[in-house]
Amino acid sequence: MSIVEKLPENPIRRAELLRAAIYAAIIVSVNVYICRELFSIETAFMASMHGFWMALARLGGGSWFRAEWWPYWDGGIPFELTYAPLLPGLMAMWHGLSGISLALAFDRITAIAYCAAPLTLFVCAWLMTRAPGVSFAAAMMYSVTSPTQLIVPDPNATWASVWDTRRLFLASAWDDTPHLIAFVFLPLTILCLYQSIRTRQARYYAAATLCIFFGAMASAFGPTGTMLATACLVFVLDRQKLWSNLALVAGIGAFAYAMSAAFYPPLVVNAMRAAANDPGHEGSGWSFSTITAFAVLILGWTILWHFLPRWTSSWTLQFFALFAWVTSSIPLMDRYLYRPLLPQPGRYQLEMEAALSLIAAFAGARWLARAPVSIRRAVIFLLIALASEQVVHERRLAKRLLHPGDLTKTVEYRASTWAGQNLAGSRVMFPGSIAQWANAFSDVAQFSGSSWSMAYNRVQQRALQEVVSASDTRVSLLWLKAFGVDAVAVSGRESAEYWKPFVHPEQFEGVLAALWREQGVTIYRVPRRGESLAHLVPAASILAKEPRGATDLAAYVAALDDDSLPLAESRWEGRNRLHITTTASPGQVLSIQVNYHSGWHATVNGRAEPVHRDGLGSMFLDPRCSGPCEVQLDYSGGAELNIFRGISYAALSVFVIACAVRLTRKRARGR
Numbered sequence: 001m002s003i004v005e006k007l008p009e010n011p012i013r014r015a016e017l018l019r020a021a022i023y024a025a026i027i028v029s030v031n032v033y034i035c036r037e038l039f040s041i042e043t044a045f046m047a048s049m050h051g052f053w054m055a056l057a058r059l060g061g062g063s064w065f066r067a068e069w070w071p072y073w074d075g076g077i078p079f080e081l082t083y084a085p086l087l088p089g090l091m092a093m094w095h096g097l098s099g100i101s102l103a104l105a106f107d108r109i110t111a112i113a114y115c116a117a118p119l120t121l122f123v124c125a126w127l128m129t130r131a132p133g134v135s136f137a138a139a140m141m142y143s144v145t146s147p148t149q150l151i152v153p154d155p156n157a158t159w160a161s162v163w164d165t166r167r168l169f170l171a172s173a174w175d176d177t178p179h180l181i182a183f184v185f186l187p188l189t190i191l192c193l194y195q196s197i198r199t200r201q202a203r204y205y206a207a208a209t210l211c212i213f214f215g216a217m218a219s220a221f222g223p224t225g226t227m228l229a230t231a232c233l234v235f236v237l238d239r240q241k242l243w244s245n246l247a248l249v250a251g252i253g254a255f256a257y258a259m260s261a262a263f264y265p266p267l268v269v270n271a272m273r274a275a276a277n278d279p280g281h282e283g284s285g286w287s288f289s290t291i292t293a294f295a296v297l298i299l300g301w302t303i304l305w306h307f308l309p310r311w312t313s314s315w316t317l318q319f320f321a322l323f324a325w326v327t328s329s330i331p332l333m334d335r336y337l338y339r340p341l342l343p344q345p346g347r348y349q350l351e352m353e354a355a356l357s358l359i360a361a362f363a364g365a366r367w368l369a370r371a372p373v374s375i376r377r378a379v380i381f382l383l384i385a386l387a388s389e390q391v392v393h394e395r396r397l398a399k400r401l402l403h404p405g406d407l408t409k410t411v412e413y414r415a416s417t418w419a420g421q422n423l424a425g426s427r428v429m430f431p432g433s434i435a436q437w438a439n440a441f442s443d444v445a446q447f448s449g450s451s452w453s454m455a456y457n458r459v460q461q462r463a464l465q466e467v468v469s470a471s472d473t474r475v476s477l478l479w480l481k482a483f484g485v486d487a488v489a490v491s492g493r494e495s496a497e498y499w500k501p502f503v504h505p506e507q508f509e510g511v512l513a514a515l516w517r518e519q520g521v522t523i524y525r526v527p528r529r530g531e532s533l534a535h536l537v538p539a540a541s542i543l544a545k546e547p548r549g550a551t552d553l554a555a556y557v558a559a560l561d562d563d564s565l566p567l568a569e570s571r572w573e574g575r576n577r578l579h580i581t582t583t584a585s586p587g588q589v590l591s592i593q594v595n596y597h598s599g600w601h602a603t604v605n606g607r608a609e610p611v612h613r614d615g616l617g618s619m620f621l622d623p624r625c626s627g628p629c630e631v632q633l634d635y636s637g638g639a640e641l642n643i644f645r646g647i648s649y650a651a652l653s654v655f656v657i658a659c660a661v662r663l664t665r666k667r668a669r670g671r
Contacts, residue, residue: 012130020126023136027122031115031143034394035168037402038111042103044405046412047498049175051437052451054102056088057095059439064089067599067637067645069575072439073449075427075483075618076594077456080263080641081271086217087178102440103407110171113180117167118143121354124187128194129316129362137383138361144390147356148349152331165394167350172402176350182222183350185215190229196252197237197245205252206659212256216264220272223264224342225351226253232322235305236315258651265644268454275453276343278461293339297329317362324355344453411496411519412437415489418516419444419523425571426486426531427593431468432499434489434521447485457595457617459546466550468501473511475550480526481557482616484533484593487515488524495520528560533593534568534580534631535560539622542589543615560591580631584623590631592619599638604631 012020032039043050059072063079070079087109094105118139125135141147146166154166170176192208195201215222230253234245257264304325308318327348334345342348368376407413412434419428420442427445430438435448448464455461463479467488470476480488491497492505496519512524529535537559547553559565568582568590578594594600596613603609604623611633614620623629636642 010130016130016132020132023126023132023139024119024122027118027136027139027143028115030140030391031118032111033391034143034165034398035111035114035172035402037398038107038114038172041107041402041404042101042407043107043172043402044103044407044410045173046410046433046437048173048433049436049451050103050106051412051433051440052083052175052449053088053091053106053177054437055439055449056082056085057091057102057105059443060085060088060092063575067576067635067641069599069635071445071572071575071594072443073446074455074457074460074595075447076445077450078267078597078599078637078641080265080268081450081454081456083451083454084178084217084219084222085263086214086219087181089217106177107172110177110180113177113184114168114171116184117180117354120184120187121357124191125316125358125362127191131362131365134361134365137365138357140387141361142354142357144387144394145357146353147360148331148353151328152335152346152349152352163390163393164397167353168394168398169401170350176347178219179221179347179350182215182218182225183354185211185218185222186225186229186351187354189215189226190233193230193233193249193252194237196248197234197241200248202662206655208249208252209256209259209655212253213259216256216260220264221347221350223257225348228326228351229323232319232326236308236318236322255651255655258647259655260648261651262641262645262648265640267640271454271456272343274458275455275461278452278458289339290341293329293333293337293341296333296337296339297326297341300325300329312366314362314366317359317366320355320359320362324352324359327352327355407441410437411491411521413441414518415516415521415523416440416442416444419487419489422515423487427484427533428523429464429467429480429485429488431489431491431501432497434491434497447480447483459615459617460595463616469503471504471507473507476507477526478550478553478557481528481560482553482593483618484528485526486528486531488512488526490522490524492520492522497521529563530567530569532568532570532580533578534570534582535591535593536566536568536582536584536588537562537591539587539589542591542620545615547615556591576635578633580629580633582623582629582631583627584625584629586626589620589622590629592621592633594619594633597635597638599635599641600633601636602631602633604629606630 055072062068063070064085068079070077070082073082090109091102091105094100094108095102121142122135122139125138126132129135144165146162146164149162149166167180171180189208189211192204192211195204196208212226215226230249234242234249238245301322304322308321312318330341330345330348331352333339333341368379415430415434416438423444427447429447430449435446438444438446438449452461460483463483466479467476488508490502490505490508491500493500508524512526514522515525516523537556541556541559543552543556566583568580570578570580573579580590582590591614595617596611596619600611600619601608602611602621605625609621609624611619611621623631637645
């Protein structure tokens with residue numbers, strides 16, 4: 001007889017439901033009590049990506065629903081390469097419907113996710129085990145402790161850090177709210193997949209698909225966490241039907257991917273892979289050592305899968321043990337074996353904490369059940385006392401952490417709003433935290449600004465690093481001019497900007513004209529021939545391959561600065577159209593300092609001309625005209641992005657229609 005056939009089919013009785021409801025209310029109340037400021041105040045954590053999400057919410061517009069170019073970051077990128085859309089989309093919707101600020105919308109969504117994560121963990125564990133008390137203990141452990149700090153502590157962490165909720169800091173003061181939102185859906189996904197395998201009912205297929213979809217729309221960590229948990233579930237639940245269960249969950253996952261395909265086309269996946277293997281983020285990506293890490297993971301998995309049935313007949317305990325091993329091995333192998341199993345392995349501590357809470361609570365309950373009643377009561381009393389103490393402790397931490405902030409007084413606000421007002425139409429390189437916040441306050445076009453984990457043009461990312469690390473101003477100017485940067489903001493060592501990435505912040509002083517100074521940040525003018533992004537240059541000056549160093553840029557930059565060449569004027573007509581006027585001669589090509597993408601198409605005097613990619617990752621074309629040239633560049637998204645948007649819309653339509661048909665038939669049968 002299979003494990004599934006042994007599962008209890010008893011309906012939930014009223015007493016159990018009431019007890020579970022009380023536990024759920026306590027979990028929510030405790031978490032609301034801890035983070036309650038987030039529901040009512042605007043924080044200002046400038047060492048975070050909060051401004052990044054605000055920028056997407058503020059400027060996203062129709063980009064959520066159609067292919068659009070995003071000219072604000074990294075010299076221009078497809079909108080799909082900004083980030084997963086759920087968090088900024090929710091912020092924009094809340095802001096639009098209620099009129100609250102984007103900052104407050106972000107804080108409230110963070111608070112809701114913070115409170116919902118332990119709640120969904122409790123609901124999942126309870127409905128899978130029918131043990132509300134133990135599930136409550138696991139959710140409370142997840143709410144008020146950070147067991148990962150005992151195993152893979154953060155830098156400067158102490159033993160006492162295990163009693164601090166790392167999750168609150170990561171979500172409120174750091175950058176992990178999208179990841180936390182994705183985690184909220186993970187326990188629900190596990191629960192719905194469990195019911196799908198047990199019952200083979202369409203309603204659970206639909207619910208699982210929807211949960212996977214929302215997790216993916218929240219963060220790229222959502223699909224990865226789902227795959228890890230699903231593998232653990234399928235391999236312990238009804239082992240006799242392993243292959244049919246794998247086919248079932250694979251089908252559900254494939255349809256969920258189809259629904260989210262617009263924001264996870266191959267272009268995005270390739271960008272994330274390239275970013276993970278960037279030398280500037282050594283150890284975060286894949287290498288040959290990843291094979292060893294995977295082998296260690298499989299070894300531990302095999303041992304557990306082989307011996308767990310001998311140690312316990314409880315499939316849920318087997319699942320919790322496997323899930324704890326898989327989620328723990330990712331940060332553990334990176335920290336102690338220096339072998340990354342997945343990109344950004346330390347980020348999986350969020351799932352690791354939940355898994356450790358589950359296995360600790362349920363394994364501990366199993367041991368406690370064998371103890372004498374008096375010992376059980378004493379242990380439970382101790383746990384209640386510790387939990388109460390922890391709630392008070394976490395509340396004190398939250399009060400120190402969560403306080404109102406005035407964004408308008410920050411250097412990030414002042415620098416970006418000044419640039420937006422005085423450098424409109426110019427491309428600006430902002431450093432560190434200013435880059436992350438600039439487009440929350442202004443429409444300034446940046447040479448920086450994106451998340452490195454999804455950066456589209458690796459040459460452009462390398463150029464950023466070259467500028468901030470250079471000691472020779474000439475090197476920096478070559479890179480800046482090559483990418484059409486009109487102004488560069490530099491944060492000094494004593495500046496209010498948080499990251500202070502410039503190794504030699506004095507490199508431009510006395511060489512470039514200072515346009516603005518405040519709080520240790522200076523904005524310098526980069527001398528260029530006008531502020532156009534288009535330039536007529538000799539065909540021979542175009543870089544055919546990626547430059548090995550700044551010296552390879554000399555001929556190209558010299559052509560940009562050549563006063564004997566005609567100027568080209570460029571202007572944006574919306575986000576998807578760039579209009580260029582110039583006077584060209586044979587042998588001259590038009591260099592366009594916007595990132596190349598196959599979705600760009602050009603017409604010259606009404607005649608279609610191909611757009612090419614140069615060694616910098618920018619665009620150029622041969623106008624093939626003698627005399628006046630009218631060039632129009634239009635962005636359509638390209639075949640790949642439009643195909644994957646079509647897949648998403650088709651899958652979403654099928655999902656909605658199928659659900660509507662099923663509900664209609666159900667109502668008809670009810671009559």
